[in-house]
Amino acid sequence: MTASNEVESLRERLEKVEAERDALWETFIKVADMLEIDAEKARTAPGKPSDVFANYLARHDAELLNRPFEGLPGCTDGGCVVKKPNGMHTNGGCQCIKHQTASTIVQRLAHLRDQRRR
Numbered sequence: 001m002t003a004s005n006e007v008e009s010l011r012e013r014l015e016k017v018e019a020e021r022d023a024l025w026e027t028f029i030k031v032a033d034m035l036e037i038d039a040e041k042a043r044t045a046p047g048k049p050s051d052v053f054a055n056y057l058a059r060h061d062a063e064l065l066n067r068p069f070e071g072l073p074g075c076t077d078g079g080c081v082v083k084k085p086n087g088m089h090t091n092g093g094c095q096c097i098k099h100q101t102a103s104t105i106v107q108r109l110a111h112l113r114d115q116r117r118r
Contacts, residue, residue: 072096
């Protein structure tokens, strides 16, 4: 193989690698957009791109799990599962779940499921 053939082969290989890199970057941008993440911040975050996205999804899921009772007022019990009361409270046991109808609970779970799919 002559030197010029070798150089041409290396140029072709370089073009192929650059095309693959560009395709990966486009995929990265699409995933970031889909997850509503700033692509530049995600690019500079430590770790592999898959780790960055997995960490985002884990944080997003944790946020969703922390708000299943969002919008409910809670009760005055010290152990309320919806919202811890400030100041004085009772110790009779939280009745929030007991007072929710099955359809309300199913609607809330469906809403959380839909939020998770975004």
